[in-house]
Amino acid sequence: MLKSVKVRDYMTTDLVTFSPETDLFRAIDTLIEHRISGAPVVDGEGHLLGLLSESDCLKGILSGSYFEEAGGRVESVMTVVVETIDADADIIKAGEHFIQKHRRRLPVMDEGLLVGQISRRDILRAVKAYNHHGAPK
Template identity: 60%
Template sequence: MLKSIKVRDYMTRHLVTFRSDTDLFTAINRLLEHRISGAPVTDAHGHLIGLLSEGDCLRGILSGAYYEATGGTVGTYMSTEVETVSPEADVIELSERFLRGRRGRFPVVEQGRLVGQISRSDVLRAVKEFAQHEQGKHVTE
């Protein structure tokens, strides 16, 4: 039997994160360097306060070019309305949230603090393991 199908067991724990006062171009360089499309923004205590996506970065660069004032900080362009998930959430239920929405990942928050992130590929891995386990259980019965 699978020991768990909780988000905690499949989430990524080591994340690229930003602070709201991080320079926008520094953030863009880190996204490109790590080949990721976005990252959580936290305060000094590790509390999630937003997300910075490639789209947010593009908006920052384009508005800066339009107003002839390039740059700025992550806090100016990040999205502050962020859907999160608990580490205790069920991965199967989370897969349904992925199917209903267009998100590729959710920050995992416990008691207000960012503890990880779970992506579609993490959930796919979990669901595959669950399905293989269930298939194997029926074969041996």
């Protein structure tokens, strides 16, 4: 019955997020401090605008240093085409997406707003919980 488990049941809701106006070096400090490889970029109402990854930061720094203008704002380097998953999607769908698309995590949306993030580790927690509660082994 693992298919009846929803993404919302295992997603992380305490997210580090950035605004598009966040200074790039401040964002890098935050990623390092929290030991994360990326974070969603949202507007004041919680609408997902993009994602900022370590790779985006490196590209921004390297491009900026070439022109002797390292830095800038998150909006100038963030990824704007973002794959997401609905909070009511089943956990199996999320797991299949991770395998097929080689993703580590997906922003979780509910009625157009960012409400969390689901990762491969969260899927493993769901499977483990399912197996510890009487599922065939």
